[in-house]
Amino acid sequence: DAGVIQSPRHEVTEMGQEVTLRCKPISGHNSLFWYRQTMMRGLELLIYFNNNVPIDDSGMPEDRFSAKMPNASFSTLKIQPSEPRDSAVYFCASSFRQGRNTEAFFGQGTRLTVV
Amino acid sequence: AQSVTQPDIHITVSEGASLELRCNYSYGATPYLFWYVQSPGQGLQLLLKYFSGDTLVQGIKGFEAEFKRSQSSFNLRKPSVHWSDAAEYFCAVGPSYLTGTASKLTFGTGTRLQVTL
Numbered sequence: 001d002a003g004v005i006q007s008p009r010h011e012v013t014e015m016g017q018e019v020t021l022r023c024k025p026i027s028g029h030n031s032l033f034w035y036r037q038t039m040m041r042g043l044e045l046l047i048y049f050n051n052n053v054p055i056d057d058s059g060m061p062e063d064r065f066s067a068k069m070p071n072a073s074f075s076t077l078k079i080q081p082s083e084p085r086d087s088a089v090y091f092c093a094s095s096f097r098q099g100r101n102t103e104a105f106f107g108q109g110t111r112l113t114v115v
Numbered sequence: 116a117q118s119v120t121q122p123d124i125h126i127t128v129s130e131g132a133s134l135e136l137r138c139n140y141s142y143g144a145t146p147y148l149f150w151y152v153q154s155p156g157q158g159l160q161l162l163l164k165y166f167s168g169d170t171l172v173q174g175i176k177g178f179e180a181e182f183k184r185s186q187s188s189f190n191l192r193k194p195s196v197h198w199s200d201a202a203e204y205f206c207a208v209g210p211s212y213l214t215g216t217a218s219k220l221t222f223g224t225g226t227r228l229q230v231t232l
Contacts (some may be wrong), residue, residue: 004158033219042224043205056219091158102222103149106158 004107006092012113016082022111024073025094034067034077035091043091045065049075050097082114117142119208121223136226138180138206139168143228148189149207149220150180159205162210165189176200201230 005024013019047057049069057097059068064083070077079086089111093104103106118141128134140146142232147166151159163174170182189206195202211218 003198042221045219045221048219059199078155103161106160108156108158 006107023092029094122230222229
């Protein structure tokens, strides 16, 4: 398996523009997580899905952020409009969860810079 | 609420020296504990995990960690550090079983390891 695939790896955009980050989880995994990593706040969980359904979005900073998982093999994280303070590395992770918890496998991240 | 504390932000060790990275957690039930490593520009890679059983857990790359319930700790160790171990290390805690919405992992703030030659 190729692992969790994120695209793009790097994104530079102007303030006010819409940004869409993409994630393909590992085949067969039924949970998907979006994390944000910054120097100031470390690694924060934004939202996670179980069987394509959003379970906990309490970490989503504000209404400008939205995430979707239309099927088991694809998820998007959208920021509209983007702001400079959204600059961070965004990670997607997936895992297989059924009763017992298991580890999450991370993608290589998308480094977002909003200027 | 679950939480993880990694008290050391930055550690420097000489190549060949032993290493111990500290992790303390707060969790009301049986925790599921992890150590991840992040190399520059890369995602997080799982080093090892503890769920139950033997409290000394062996992981990849020669790392091990010991779960001490009485101290709420899960410290990461390596007897002899290699220059390639320079990276950032994250401890994480989560529930061992799914309990409604409480199935997410909580990460510590990380410890950056520098290895001198």
